[in-house]
Amino acid sequence: MTSAGTDAIVIGGGVIGCSIGYHLAKAGVNTTVLERDEIGMAASNAASGILSSLFGNPTDPYTQLVNSSLKMFHELAPELAEASGVDIEFAQCGELELALSEEEAQMLHAATVEGEWRSSEAQWLDAEAVREMEPMLNDRIAGGIFMPEVCRVNNQRLSAAYARAAERLGASVREHTEVIGMVRSGLRISGVRLHNEELLADHVVIAAGPWSSIIAEKLGSHVPVRPVRGVNLNLQPVGRSIQTVVHGGWGLLVPRNDGSVIAGATVEEADYDDRVTAGAVQDIMNMSEVLVPSLRDARLNWALAGLRPGSPDDAPMLGAIPGWQGLHVASGHYRSGILLSAITGKLMAEHITGAKPDLIEHFSPTRFRGA
Numbered sequence: 418m419t420s421a422g423t424d425a426i427v428i429g430g431g432v433i434g435c436s437i438g439y440h441l442a443k444a445g446v447n448t449t450v451l452e453r454d455e456i457g458m459a460a461s462n463a464a465s466g467i468l469s470s471l472f473g474n475p476t477d478p479y480t481q482l483v484n485s486s487l488k489m490f491h492e493l494a495p496e497l498a499e500a501s502g503v504d505i506e507f508a509q510c511g512e513l514e515l516a517l518s519e520e521e522a523q524m525l526h527a528a529t530v531e532g533e534w535r536s537s538e539a540q541w542l543d544a545e546a547v548r549e550m551e552p553m554l555n556d557r558i559a560g561g562i563f564m565p566e567v568c569r570v571n572n573q574r575l576s577a578a579y580a581r582a583a584e585r586l587g588a589s590v591r592e593h594t595e596v597i598g599m600v601r602s603g604l605r606i607s608g609v610r611l612h613n614e615e616l617l618a619d620h621v622v623i624a625a626g627p628w629s630s631i632i633a634e635k636l637g638s639h640v641p642v643r644p645v646r647g648v649n650l651n652l653q654p655v656g657r658s659i660q661t662v663v664h665g666g667w668g669l670l671v672p673r674n675d676g677s678v679i680a681g682a683t684v685e686e687a688d689y690d691d692r693v694t695a696g697a698v699q700d701i702m703n704m705s706e707v708l709v710p711s712l713r714d715a716r717l718n719w720a721l722a723g724l725r726p727g728s729p730d731d732a733p734m735l736g737a738i739p740g741w742q743g744l745h746v747a748s749g750h751y752r753s754g755i756l757l758s759a760i761t762g763k764l765m766a767e768h769i770t771g772a773k774p775d776l777i778e779h780f781s782p783t784r785f786r787g788a
C-alpha cells in the first residue's frame with residue numbers, strides 16, 4: 418500500500434528526530450516522525466541531561482552550535498511546556514569542575530586566571546568554598562571551578578515534549594514503525610518503505626542515531642556514525658543530595674528535581690551491544706564515591722545503557738546526503754545530542770524549507786567524503 422505524501426518524513430524518534438519534527442511542524446511543514454520502538458527510549462533516555470557551554474574561539478562553528486543551542490533552551494523550556502504540556506525540568510544549576518589533587522587544583526586555578534576559562538564567568542573556589550557550595554563532597558577535594566551558566570534538563574522527558582508539541586501542531590508521530598528502505602525514483606528519494614506500506618514525502622531525514630549509518634549504507638551512502646556505549650545510574654541518596662552538576666575525574670553527577678542523582682557515564686566501544694555490564698556499574702560507583710562518599714548508601718533506582726551516535730570528529734552531520742535529492746541526515750551528536758537538539762531542529766527545519774542557514778554548512782556530511 419502506498420500512502421499519500423507528506424512534506425517531510427523523519428526517521429527516528431530520539432531527541433534529534435523529535436526536535437526536527439517539532440521545528441518542521443512549527444514552520445508549517447506537513448511532517449511525519451517514524452520510530453521503530455517508543456519515542457526517546459534509546460540514547461536519549463539513558464543520557465545525563467547536562468547542557469554545558471564552550472569557551473575558546475567564539476567564531477569556531479562547533480562553539481557557536483553549542484552556545485546557540487544552550488541559549489535557545491532558556492526560551493524553549495517554557496515554550497515546550499506550553500506547547501506540549503510536558504515540563505522538561507530545565508534548570509540553570511551550574512557545574513563544579515573538581516580538582517581531586519593539589520596538582521589538579523593548581524592547573525584548574527591557572528585556567529581561570531590565564532587559561533581557557535579566563536574570559537568566562539567561571540570562578541575558582543578553594544576547598545572550603547567548594548564544600549560550602551556542596552557539603553556532601555569528599556573532604557579530599559582540593560578545590561574547583563564553578564561554571565554558573567551550565568544547565569540541566571530531564572532528558573527522559575525531552576523527546577516526548579518535542580513529539581507532543583509537534584503533534585499538537587499537526588505532525589504525525591508513529592511509534593512501533595520501522596523504516597526498512599527508501600522509495601527511489603532515479604536519484605530522488607521520494608519516501609520510505611515500512612513493513613507493509615510505503616510513505617511518500619518530498620524530504621526524508623535520517624535521524625536514527627547510530628543506526629543512521631546502516632540506513633544510509635543500504636543506498637550505498639557513507640554516513641560515518643558509530644555506536645559508543647554509555648551507562649548511567651540513577652541513585653536516591655539517603656539524606657542530603659547535591660544541587661549542582663559535579664564533574665571530577667571522568668565522573669559526572671547530575672541532580673534531578675525528584676532529589677535523585679544521575680551518576681555516570683562510561684564511554685565504551687561495544688558495537689551495538691547495549692547491555693549494562695556489572696563492570697560499568699562498579700566503575701561508576703567507585704568514581705561516584707570519590708566525589709560524594711555517601712552515595713555508597715544510596716538506593717540504586719535504575720541503570721541504563723545507551724548508544725551515543727559517535728562521528729569521526731565528534732561533531733554532528735547535518736544537511737543533505739550527497740548524491741541524492743530529497744535525502745538528509747542529522748546524526749553523530751555523540752556526547753551532546755540532548756544539548757544540541759534545539760539548534761539541530763531549528764537548522765534542519767530551515768535547511769528543508771530552503772532558508773540555507775550559514776552555520777549548517779560547516780557540519781555537512783560531505784566533510785567525510787572519501788574518509
Ligand SMILES: Cc1cc2nc3c(=O)[nH]c(=O)nc-3n(C[C@H](O)[C@H](O)[C@H](O)COP(=O)(O)OP(=O)(O)OC[C@H]3O[C@@H](n4cnc5c(N)ncnc54)[C@H](O)[C@@H]3O)c2cc1C
Pocket residue numbers: 428429430431432433434451452453454455456457458459460461462463464465466467468594595596597624625626627628632646647648649681682683722723724725726747748749750751752753754755756757
Ligand atoms: C550515558 C549517556 C550520557 C549522555 N549524557 C548527555 C548529556 O549530559 N548531554 C547531552 O547533550 N548529551 C548526552 N548524551 C548524548 C545524547 O544522549 C545523544 O547524543 C542523543 O540522545 C542522540 O539522539 P538521537 O536522536 O540522535 O539518537 P537516539 O536517541 O539513539 O534515537 C534514535 C532513534 O532512532 C530509532 N531508529 C533506528 N533505526 C530506525 C528505523 N530503521 N526506523 C525507525 N526508527 C529507527 C531508534 O529506535 C531510536 O529511538 C549522553 C548519552 C549517553 C548514552
